[in-house]
Amino acid sequence: MPSPPRINLKTLAEHLGLSITTVSRALKDGPEVKPDTVARVKQAAATLGYLPDAGGVYLRTGRTMKICSVFFAPEVADYGDAGFLAQVEGVSRTLETDSYNLIVLAQTASQSPLETVRRVFQQRLADGIIFSRTTPMDERARFCLEFKFPFVSFGRTELHSPHAFVDHDDEGGVYDAVTRLAAEGHKRIALFNPTGGMTYAGFRLRGYQRALADLGLPWDRSLLVTSPLSVWASQAAMGDLLARDTGVTAIVCANQLSMFGAMDAAQEQGRDPAQGDLRIIGFGGMPFRMPFEQGVTYYYQPQRRDGEELARHMLALLQGEPAESLQTVLPYQRIDDLQRFRTDLRTQAMAEARRP
Amino acid sequence: MPSPPRINLKTLAEHLGLSITTVSRALKDGPEVKPDTVARVKQAAATLGYLPDAGGVYLRTGRTMKICSVFFAPEVADYGDAGFLAQVEGVSRTLETDSYNLIVLAQTASQSPLETVRRVFQQRLADGIIFSRTTPMDERARFCLEFKFPFVSFGRTELHSPHAFVDHDDEGGVYDAVTRLAAEGHKRIALFNPTGGMTYAGFRLRGYQRALADLGLPWDRSLLVTSPLSVWASQAAMGDLLARDTGVTAIVCANQLSMFGAMDAAQEQGRDPAQGDLRIIGFGGMPFRMPFEQGVTYYYQPQRRDGEELARHMLALLQGEPAESLQTVLPYQRIDDLQRFRTDLRTQAMAEARRP
DNA sequence: CCAACAAATCAAAACGTTTTGGATTGTGCG
DNA sequence: CGCACAATCCAAAACGTTTTGATTTGTTGG
Numbered sequence: 001m002p003s004p005p006r007i008n009l010k011t012l013a014e015h016l017g018l019s020i021t022t023v024s025r026a027l028k029d030g031p032e033v034k035p036d037t038v039a040r041v042k043q044a045a046a047t048l049g050y051l052p053d054a055g056g057v058y059l060r061t062g063r064t065m066k067i068c069s070v071f072f073a074p075e076v077a078d079y080g081d082a083g084f085l086a087q088v089e090g091v092s093r094t095l096e097t098d099s100y101n102l103i104v105l106a107q108t109a110s111q112s113p114l115e116t117v118r119r120v121f122q123q124r125l126a127d128g129i130i131f132s133r134t135t136p137m138d139e140r141a142r143f144c145l146e147f148k149f150p151f152v153s154f155g156r157t158e159l160h161s162p163h164a165f166v167d168h169d170d171e172g173g174v175y176d177a178v179t180r181l182a183a184e185g186h187k188r189i190a191l192f193n194p195t196g197g198m199t200y201a202g203f204r205l206r207g208y209q210r211a212l213a214d215l216g217l218p219w220d221r222s223l224l225v226t227s228p229l230s231v232w233a234s235q236a237a238m239g240d241l242l243a244r245d246t247g248v249t250a251i252v253c254a255n256q257l258s259m260f261g262a263m264d265a266a267q268e269q270g271r272d273p274a275q276g277d278l279r280i281i282g283f284g285g286m287p288f289r290m291p292f293e294q295g296v297t298y299y300y301q302p303q304r305r306d307g308e309e310l311a312r313h314m315l316a317l318l319q320g321e322p323a324e325s326l327q328t329v330l331p332y333q334r335i336d337d338l339q340r341f342r343t344d345l346r347t348q349a350m351a352e353a354r355r356p
Numbered sequence: 357m358p359s360p361p362r363i364n365l366k367t368l369a370e371h372l373g374l375s376i377t378t379v380s381r382a383l384k385d386g387p388e389v390k391p392d393t394v395a396r397v398k399q400a401a402a403t404l405g406y407l408p409d410a411g412g413v414y415l416r417t418g419r420t421m422k423i424c425s426v427f428f429a430p431e432v433a434d435y436g437d438a439g440f441l442a443q444v445e446g447v448s449r450t451l452e453t454d455s456y457n458l459i460v461l462a463q464t465a466s467q468s469p470l471e472t473v474r475r476v477f478q479q480r481l482a483d484g485i486i487f488s489r490t491t492p493m494d495e496r497a498r499f500c501l502e503f504k505f506p507f508v509s510f511g512r513t514e515l516h517s518p519h520a521f522v523d524h525d526d527e528g529g530v531y532d533a534v535t536r537l538a539a540e541g542h543k544r545i546a547l548f549n550p551t552g553g554m555t556y557a558g559f560r561l562r563g564y565q566r567a568l569a570d571l572g573l574p575w576d577r578s579l580l581v582t583s584p585l586s587v588w589a590s591q592a593a594m595g596d597l598l599a600r601d602t603g604v605t606a607i608v609c610a611n612q613l614s615m616f617g618a619m620d621a622a623q624e625q626g627r628d629p630a631q632g633d634l635r636i637i638g639f640g641g642m643p644f645r646m647p648f649e650q651g652v653t654y655y656y657q658p659q660r661r662d663g664e665e666l667a668r669h670m671l672a673l674l675q676g677e678p679a680e681s682l683q684t685v686l687p688y689q690r691i692d693d694l695q696r697f698r699t700d701l702r703t704q705a706m707a708e709a710r711r712p
Numbered sequence: 713c714c715a716a717c718a719a720a721t722c723a724a725a726a727c728g729t730t731t732t733g734g735a736t737t738g739t740g741c742g
Numbered sequence: 743c744g745c746a747c748a749a750t751c752c753a754a755a756a757c758g759t760t761t762t763g764a765t766t767t768g769t770t771g772g
Contacts (some may be wrong), residue, residue, distance in 0.1 A: 056728030092462030104460035106448030412758030
C-alpha cells in the first residue's frame with residue numbers, strides 16, 4: 001500500500017495543467033492571474049490539501065515564520081513551573097494571528113544559554129527568539145544585538161543599546177510586601193532570591209533594601225537567602241535559615257516553587273503558617289492550592305498575559321518597529337485572600353465558558 | 357553599525373579559497389578530502405561559528421531533524437499541567453543524543469487536532485510527530501498511517517494497523533485503587549473520567565467495572581462523573597456529585613488537576629478528606645503539595661520518563677524499526693504515603709545533586 | 713617518456729518556493 | 743489590416759545544502 005504522493009507546487013501545477021508560477025501566484029491572489037484560474041487553483045489546493053513547504057518558502061523568502069521560545073529545562077528536575085505553559089499558550093495564540101508558529105526549544109543542562117541562541121540564529125531555526133532568566137549583561141542579548149537578530153527578553157538588562165523586553169515590577173512588589181509586613185509588626189523579614197545572577201533578583205533586593213531604609217529597619221545580610229528556585233533547593237535553604245535564626249517571622253519568596261519549599265521547611269521546623277507562626281509572601285503565576293493559604297499574601301502575575309505581551313513585541317519588532325517603544329514593565333496584583341481570589345476567578349471563568 | 361555577515365558554505369569556501377563541495381565534505385569527514393584540509397576547514401568553521409542552515413539541509417536531504425510534540429493549550433485556561441514540561445524535558449534530552457530538535461506546537465482551541473498534524477506533515481515542519489489525548493479511532497493516527505508519517509501516540513488506539521505508542525496502565529491502576537478502597541470498606545466509589553473520548557478513559561472505566569464485578573459491588577451509572585480535567589470544571593462536576601449523592605465515600609480522580617478540583621469541592625461541601633470524610637485517589641505526575649495529603653492515595657507516573665520513552669520510540673521509528681516493537685504500557689507506582697514519598701525523593705535528589 | 717591510476721578538488725544539479733523578466737494571446741483602436 | 747496594449751501565463755534564477763559526475767594534479771609502472 002503506497003502512501004499518497006506529497007503535494008507540492010509542481011504536482012499541483014501538473015494536475016491543473018498550469019505552470020508553477022501561475023499556481024504560486026493564484027494562491028496569493030496575484031492580480032496577474034485570471035480570477036477564474038485563481039478559483040480553480042484554490043479549489044484544487046484545498047481538496048488536495050496543499051500547504052506550502054516551510055523549508056522551500058524560507059529558502060526563497062528568508063523567513064521561517066517561526067518564533068523560538070527557550071524553555072529552561074533543568075528547573076523541571078523535580079516540579080515544573082506550570083506557569084511557563086500558560087506563557088507558551090499566550091505567545092502561541094498571539095503569534096497565530098500573524099500566522100507565525102511557536103517552537104519551544106528546551107535548554108538542557110548540557111548546553112550553554114548562548115549556544116542555544118546562536119544555534120537558532122545560525123541554523124535559521126526561527127526569525128526571532130524569546131528568552132527568560134535575563135541577566136544585567138546578558139550575553140544572549142548582546143549576541144542578538146550584534147547580529148541584529150530580533151529578540152524579546154523576559155526580564156530587563158543593563159545594556160546600553162535599547163531592546164524589547166517584558167518584565168515585572170519586582171522592585172515595587174517586594175517594596176510593597178516589606179512595607180506591609182512591617183506595618184503588621186514584623187521586624188525580621190527574610191528575602192529569598194534566586195541564584196543565577198538574573199536582573200530581577202537585583203530589583204527584588206533593591207525594593208527590599210529601599211523599604212527597610214524607608215522604614216528605619218536595619219539591613220541584615222544574613223536575612224538574604226539565595227538558592228535555586230526548585231522546591232527542594234529552596235526548602236533546604238529555608239530550613240537552614242529558620243534553624244539558625246529563630247527570630248525570622250516573615251519570608252518574601254520568589255516564585256511559586258520556592259513558596260512551596262518555604263512551607264515545607266516551616267512545617268519541618270514546627271512552625272505553622274496557618275497559626276500565624278510565619279508569614280509567607282509569594283510571587284508568581286496562577287497559584288496552586290496550598291496547605292496554608294491563610295498566612296499567605298500572593299503577588300500575582302497572569303503569565304498568559306506575559307506571553308501575549310512578549311509575542312506582541314516580537315511581531316512588532318518583525319514589522320520594523322523600534323525596540324525603544326517595545327519595553328513593558330507590568331505591575332503585580334496583590335492578593336490578600338487567596339481563597340476569595342480563587343472563587344472570584346472561578347465564577348468569572350465559568351461565566352466565560354458559558355457564553356462561547 | 358552593520359551586523360556581521362551570516363556565514364554559509366559559500367562565504368566559508370571563499371574565505372578558505374576552496375570550493376563549496378570540498379568544504380561541505382570536509383565538515384563531515386569525507387574520505388575524499390585531504391586530512392590537512394579537513395582540519396583547516398573545521399578550524400575556520402569553528403572560529404567563524406558556522407552551523408548548517410536548517411532550511412538548506414532539509415531541502416537537499418528531505419530531513420528537518422526536528423520532531424514535533426503537540427501541546428494541548430486549551431487545558432491551560434486556568435492551571436497548566438506542569439507534568440507536560442517534565443515530559444518535554446524527557447523528550448528533548450533524548451532527541452538531543454541524535455541531534456534532533458524538539459519543536460512544541462501549541463494546539464489552541466481554534467484549530468482541530470487533525471489540522472495541526474496535517475500542517476506538520478504537509479508544511480514539513482518536522483520529520484515526525486508526538487501527540488497525546490489519543491482516541492480509539494484517532495483521526496490523527498489514521499492520517500499519519502495513511503501518509504506513512506512517523507508518529508508516536510501517547511495513549512493507545514483501537515486501529516488495526518500497528519503503530520508506536522506509549523501509554524499507562526490505567527485499567528490496572530483503577531482496578532487496584534477500587535479493590536483497595538473496597539477492602540477499606542468503601543461501598544459507593546465514584547469514578548471521575550475526562551471528556552474528549554480519549555482511549556484511556558475507556559480503560560479506566562473497564563478497570564473500574566471489572567473491579568466492581570470481581571468485588572460483587574453493583575455498577576451504578578450515577579457514580580461515573582465525566583468533565584474536562586481543569587481544576588474548575590472538575591470542582592463543579594465533583595460538587596454536583598457530592599451534593600446529589602451524600603453516600604459517596606471515595607473518588608477516583610483522573611489527573612492532578614481534577615484531584616485539586618475534587619478537594620476544593622469536598623471542602624465546599626463540608627467534607628474534610630483529612631478527617632476521613634472522603635477518600636481521594638489521584639493519578640498523574642509528580643504531585644504538588646496539597647492541603648489534605650493524609651486522605652490521598654496517589655498513582656504516580658514519572659512524566660520525564662514518559663518523554664524519554666516517547667522520544668526513544670520516535671528515534672527508533674526514524675531508524676526504520678517496525679512499529680510493532682515500539683509499544684509500551686507503563687505501570688503506575690502506588691504511593692500510600694505522599695509525605696514519605698516526597699522526603700524520599702528529596703534526599704535522593706539532594707544526593708544526586710551533590711555528586712555531579 | 714607515456715600511459716594508467718589514485719588523490720584531491722571542483723562544477724553543476726537538485727530539493728520547493730517566490731519573483732523577475734519574457735512570452736503569448738486576445739482586444740481595442742486608428 | 744496592423745499596431746499598441748492589456749491580460750494571462752510561463753521559463754528561469756535564486757536561496758543553502760548535499761551529491762553525482764567530471765576535472766585537475768601527482769604518482770607509479772612499464
